[in-house]
Amino acid sequence: MNSPTSASEALHFDRLHPLVRRWVWQQGWNELHDIQDAAIPAILDGNNDVLIGAATAAGKTEAAFLPICSKIAGQSGPGIQALYVGPLKALINDQFRRMEELCEVLEIRTHRWHGDVAGTRKQAMLRNPSGILLITPESLEAMFVLRGTHIPRLFASLQYVVIDELHSFLDTERGAQLLSQLHRLEIAVKRQIPRIGLSATLGDMSLAAAQLRPSDGDKVTILESQASGQDLRLQVRSYVDERPAAPSDTDAGEETSVRGIADHLFANLRGKTNLVFANARSRVELYAAELADRSLHAGVPNEFHAHHGNLAKELREDVEAMLKDPTKPTTAVCTTTLEMGIDIGAIAQVAQIGPPPSVASLRQRLGRSGRRNEPAILRAYCASMAVDAETPLLDRLQLPLVQTIASIELLLDRWCEPPEPAQLHLSTLIQQLLSLIAQHSGVLPLEAYRVLCGRGSPFFIVTSTQFAELLRTLGSKDVLTQSNDGTLLLGGRGEPTVNHYTFYAAFQTSEEYRLIHSGRQLGTMPIDFPLYEDLLLVFAGQRWRVTAIHEEDKVVQLTPAPGGKPPQLGVSAGLVHAEVRVRMRTLLEDDRAAAYLDLQSRTLLEQARREYATLQLDHCPIITDGADTLLLPWTGDRQLHTLAAILNETGMEATVDGAALRLIGTPRSAALTAMAKIADSPAPGPDQLARKVENKTTAKFDDWLGEDLLCDQFGSASLDCIGAVEAARLVAKASAAGSST
DNA sequence: GACCTGCTGCGGGTTG
Numbered sequence: 186m187n188s189p190t191s192a193s194e195a196l197h198f199d200r201l202h203p204l205v206r207r208w209v210w211q212q213g214w215n216e217l218h219d220i221q222d223a224a225i226p227a228i229l230d231g232n233n234d235v236l237i238g239a240a241t242a243a244g245k246t247e248a249a250f251l252p253i254c255s256k257i258a259g260q261s262g263p264g265i266q267a268l269y270v271g272p273l274k275a276l277i278n279d280q281f282r283r284m285e286e287l288c289e290v291l292e293i294r295t296h297r298w299h300g301d302v303a304g305t306r307k308q309a310m311l312r313n314p315s316g317i318l319l320i321t322p323e324s325l326e327a328m329f330v331l332r333g334t335h336i337p338r339l340f341a342s343l344q345y346v347v348i349d350e351l352h353s354f355l356d357t358e359r360g361a362q363l364l365s366q367l368h369r370l371e372i373a374v375k376r377q378i379p380r381i382g383l384s385a386t387l388g389d390m391s392l393a394a395a396q397l398r399p400s401d402g403d404k405v406t407i408l409e410s411q412a413s414g415q416d417l418r419l420q421v422r423s424y425v426d427e428r429p430a431a432p433s434d435t436d437a438g439e440e441t442s443v444r445g446i447a448d449h450l451f452a453n454l455r456g457k458t459n460l461v462f463a464n465a466r467s468r469v470e471l472y473a474a475e476l477a478d479r480s481l482h483a484g485v486p487n488e489f490h491a492h493h494g495n496l497a498k499e500l501r502e503d504v505e506a507m508l509k510d511p512t513k514p515t516t517a518v519c520t521t522t523l524e525m526g527i528d529i530g531a532i533a534q535v536a537q538i539g540p541p542p543s544v545a546s547l548r549q550r551l552g553r554s555g556r557r558n559e560p561a562i563l564r565a566y567c568a569s570m571a572v573d574a575e576t577p578l579l580d581r582l583q584l585p586l587v588q589t590i591a592s593i594e595l596l597l598d599r600w601c602e603p604p605e606p607a608q609l610h611l612s613t614l615i616q617q618l619l620s621l622i623a624q625h626s627g628v629l630p631l632e633a634y635r636v637l638c639g640r641g642s643p644f645f646i647v648t649s650t651q652f653a654e655l656l657r658t659l660g661s662k663d664v665l666t667q668s669n670d671g672t673l674l675l676g677g678r679g680e681p682t683v684n685h686y687t688f689y690a691a692f693q694t695s696e697e698y699r700l701i702h703s704g705r706q707l708g709t710m711p712i713d714f715p716l717y718e719d720l721l722l723v724f725a726g727q728r729w730r731v732t733a734i735h736e737e738d739k740v741v742q743l744t745p746a747p748g749g750k751p752p753q754l755g756v757s758a759g760l761v762h763a764e765v766r767v768r769m770r771t772l773l774e775d776d777r778a779a780a781y782l783d784l785q786s787r788t789l790l791e792q793a794r795r796e797y798a799t800l801q802l803d804h805c806p807i808i809t810d811g812a813d814t815l816l817l818p819w820t821g822d823r824q825l826h827t828l829a830a831i832l833n834e835t836g837m838e839a840t841v842d843g844a845a846l847r848l849i850g851t852p853r854s855a856a857l858t859a860m861a862k863i864a865d866s867p868a869p870g871p872d873q874l875a876r877k878v879e880n881k882t883t884a885k886f887d888d889w890l891g892e893d894l895l896c897d898q899f900g901s902a903s904l905d906c907i908g909a910v911e912a913a914r915l916v917a918k919a920s921a922a923g924s925s926t
Numbered sequence: 927g928a929c930c931t932g933c934t935g936c937g938g939g940t941t942g
Contacts, residue, residue: 321931324932353930494930522930524929687932689934
């Protein structure tokens with residue numbers, strides 16, 4: 186790894202263009218950040234790819250663009266010289282504004298291109314392409330499809346590609362799309378173009394490098410900021426719910442913790458600008474409404490507003506404007522919408538309700554606070570169950586609280602989830618194949634395989650056999666057709682798909698209902714619960730009654746109402762990484778308590794540790810729970826699900842229950858025998874195991890894959906057979922050792 | 927499985 190060396194800073198700085206240096210002085214900067222200095226030789230010298238990892242506000246954008254602008258200044262050439270790809274339109278707008286200032290003095294032209302940019306501006310750029318282009322992957326896709334023949338001319342002078350918020354592209358269909366586009370771009374201009382990846386949240390720099398430049402990750406220059414992170418003030422607060430008297434009465438107990446958390450938020454956040462992350466849209470709505478109620482009762486202006494992806498654009502922008510306005514104290518209760526990118530000004534505190542979906546996500550959220558030399562403040566709120574004689578055994582371990590603490594500990598250790606090993610991304614391969622055909626008005630099969638799956642492409646692991654199978658399936662479904670000379674052309678279903686504007690996105694979106702109040706659209710919602718007139722619900726932080734449902738137009742009419750519950754959209758978390766579970770075990774076997782735990786959390790953790798010891802889980806991670814057996818291999822959700830699939834294949838009934846694997850109606854001895862058998866057998870093939878799994882279609886074009894390819898796809902994306910067998914070995918070994926003592 | 931991201935061309939209207 187290349188480390189920044191501050192001693193030679195003056196030398197590096199001198200290598201910048203004189204006008205760039207003047208611009209730096211004009212900003213009033215005394216010196217460059219370590220990362221900005223280190224990036225100068227790495228970017229100016231070379232033809233190397235560069236990966237820049239540094240905390241929020243460490244100046245990653247400037248680290249890339251000070252040297253890039255130095256290099257391209259005075260070479261105004263025909264064609265775009267630097268391409269910036271960002272995941273959000275709002276982020277592109279922000280970066281465009283910042284970049285314009287610097288580029289103006291250098292006489293470098295800047296263009297932004299996304300769905301909200303006027304067609305006339307796009308036309309102007311096409312007539313006279315030069316300088317820097319800021320774009321989304323979707324708009325770049327539209328360029329390939331609609332202006333395929335212009336691509337070589339537009340990018341003939343391209344010298345750099347910058348990928349902002351690189352982490353948001355890793356392990357996703359959208360990331361495979363972007364990397365395929367960049368590969369196709371390099372083929373069009375017949376040379377490799379240096380890539381510069383920027384991110385604050387990369388768990389493993391070499392794994393990220395391997396994705397930035399598929400097949401050649403070891404040649405990527407890695408620059409990681411040595412600057413110490415911001416000061417951090419932490420607190421974990423627990424609130425206890427009583428167990429409901431009857432199983433059907435699930436709301437009664439839960440309300441205690443919701444009230445307690447809302448009370449504390451209301452008392453502590455008013456008067457400043459804050460973010461509250463509530464994990465699920467339904468939780469966002471619940472807490473926003475609870476906080477608005479408290480403002481009403483206290484007779485004070487309401488400072489609490491909901492913000493999530495289903496709210497109408499105008500409502501979200503209102504909240505964003507309030508966040509940016511330093512004269513208006515505002516707390517946004519939000520999902521992941523405010524986790525990334527756009528500059529929302531100085532944030533006083535970040536609150537997290539429930540375990541964060543991942544450590545990476547927690548780091549992103551924390552990065553929103555504590556800029557401008559203020560410490561970052563994080564409060565994590567946790568709802569826990571009161572424990573009595575009736576409490577189910579698994580609930581006694583207080584796993585949500587333990588997961589919250591484990592995530593924080595890993596964050597303090599500067600760990601976050603690394604990218605997963607390569608997936609096939611066959612859905613996006615279909616999209617790229619159709620796009621390639623549109624770009625060239627037809628392509629030969631061998632050429633298609635060479636371009637899309639050759640060395641350096643994200644689909645390099647797709648075999649020629651798999652590709653041939655893909656072509657056959659697409660042909661049989663009339664997505665593709667072939668001319669007499671073998672050229673692949675768009676078929677009866679392929680043609681309208683590519684010609685519709687929704688084609689450009691690689692990711693899947695579902696159909697949703699529009700919610701309307703007196704002619705104004707409040708937002709949209711995927712409705713997967715019974716919908717009827719007079720139903721009470723909460724949306725946009727307010728309470729409503731349903732007055733009419735128009736099934737055909739997918740419209741729901743609302744009127745304000747006093748009561749109402751948030752729509753049940755599900756509250757389960759995402760996939761927990763194995764490392765988090767390992768740390769949870771460590772915490773349960775430890776006897777220390779971090780200073781940032783409040784008294785309630787400390788008490789609950791001590792209780793959980795006593796239960797852990799009583800159940801002798803340190804010796805043998807198995808619990809007998811009535812007729813069921815619970816296994817706690819302390820591994821990730823992916824591995825647990827794979828283990829469940831292996832067990833189901835042998836005729837046992839296994840499901841994932843939080844951090845545990847539940848073997849229904851299975852005695853302890855039978856569970857142990859099964860684990861020993863899995864531990865002693867070679868790991869099954871993921872594609873074979875996938876055959877037993879229903880619901881394998883998840884990505885946009887998965888419906889166009891045949892069963893064989895779908896199994897290959899699902900196996901590579903969702904199953905970890907080796908990890909599952911390792912988990913079984915751990916259980917088998919521990920139980921063998923436990924029984925001998 | 928939670929959450930999120932994005933998108934064209936054209937016709938028709940209004941405004942300067």
